[in-house]
Amino acid sequence: MSPTQVHLEDVAVGAVLPRVVRNASRVQLFLYSAATWNPHRIHYDVDYARFEGHEDVLVHGPLQGAWLTQYVTSWAGPRARLLSVQWQNRASAFPERDLHFDGRVTAVDGDVVTLEITEADPDGRVLMPATATVRLPRRG
């Protein structure tokens, strides 16, 4: 399977990116903690997370950030170059719940496309708003 490539000529302001739904297991959170050498208990110890006032263990902010960057790179394709991404942590994300990633094109400047992205719960409550810029190749 060869990955699809988005070209500059394919996009215009207002274009909507396909939704991606993610649902993190507790095992995934554990593996991410291990792979990033992050011993913070709120991500794997539910008793401790509740002691700190959270309803469950929390999905790591930077893991959600990694999903946001992946949302852009997997849409844009291998010959695109991610230039920047910014995200705000507005509300907590929890494992075993769907997280919806949606995006749209808000600007095209030369070969650089600006995207507005949201990570939201299934009710549409935004957990992490984000913006990203990506340089797209021209066709041909």
Next chain:
Amino acid sequence: MQDQPTDESLVPDETRALVGTLVAEPVRAEITAKESQRYAQAVGDLDPVYFDIDAARAAGHPTLVAPPTFVTHAVVVGLPLDHIRTDGLFTGAMPMRLRVQRTMFGGEEWDFDAPVYVGDTITAETRLASIDEKAGSKGPFVRIVRETTFTNQHGDVVARSRQIGIAR
């Protein structure tokens, strides 16, 4: 000035004076395929340019690419178990003094200036970029921005991240 009860500021002067300075010693680390790929698998990002050198070359890269934000995890310095606090965080994670109860992750801003490749040696330098006291609907809070610059073995800046902490 000492920590007087009459001082309303959440940010002691000694902490404000740290703006612009390094918050830790620079850290250097090699980007390895194993660590980069473990990270990509844990994220759930199986982009072939991270795993398949032919796919990386077809996309215009000289070798395997590391996922964009992996670089910040590659430079984490491990500490012995007796350097871990009750909450699991490493001691010394926050060397600046603030008159606050808790600090939360507020968000992050990244600039990716060049790809990071497996085999690169990355040096990370983190400075306290700004520390501002703000008025919020739930009372005053402090916005702390730490900026990390990641530089490769050729002296090229490959990425910059600004990590935003909210303390109240």
